[in-house]
Amino acid sequence: MDQTSTATSPPTDDGVGGDVDGAPSSEHGSQNALTGADPGASTSIEVRPESALHTDKGTTTIAEGVVAKIVGMAAREVAGIHSMGSGSGRAMGAVKDLLPGSSSSVTEGVSVEVGATQAAADLSLVTIYGAAIQDVAQAVRDNVIRRVQEMTGLEVVEVNISVTDVNVPSDGVQAGSDGQAQPGAHQRVQ
Incomplete structure (x- = not known):
């Protein structure tokens, strides 16, 4: 039809x-x-x-903060992501995490623009050493588009990704397959 x-x-x-x-x-x-x-x-x-957001019965408006949270969560669902945000933003987040009752923001490293029926996102992220950055970036892009479109009905027109760092295990601490430090990991050289 x-x-x-x-x-x-x-x-x-x-x-x-x-x-x-x-x-x-x-x-x-x-x-x-x-x-x-x-x-x-x-x-x-x-x-x-008519769009699902604009019907003859009324209009649904989705705030930028809502879309930013969805984008941040969708990006973190992808294997190969260590953290989100730039170096200075991550440092401020680490200090904030030390304060009682506070936690890292899901929107760290995420910037979005939301229109009546479309959205665009810019992400800043850190990958895990050994992960194929281009594959991780494409997986993040695909997951962000899928999640935002499923959850909001907005058409995602652009997802720009800036990889600002690669997490490299240091100080003799071994990283597991999930990129997190493994306590008690054996050091090869002392």
Whole structure:
């Protein structure tokens, strides 16, 4: 079934002796300057199906903060992500984590723009050493798009990813397959 329909309407006069576009009409076969159509012909308008966010019953608005949380959680679901945010942002988050009753923000390293029916996201992340960065980035992009579209109905038009660092195990601490330090890991050299 075709989800678009067409409606036709005759051209109208604005009451000042010109065509719809305000240009004076001539007596001999004038055309509408905007469409190039003969003013005596009917105009065809494409009507698109309504979005889930805009219906005849009302409008649903989704705040940028909501989309940012979804993007942050979706990015963290992907294997190969160590953390989100830039170096300075992560340092501030570590200090904040030391305060009682506070925790890291899910939106650390996430910036979004939300329109009426579309969203775009910019992410800053740190991968785990050994992970194929291009594969991790594509997996993050795909998961963010899928989660945002499923949960909000917004069309995701862009997901930009900036890999700002690679987490490398240091000080003799071995990282497990999940990238987290393993207590009691054996050091090869002392």
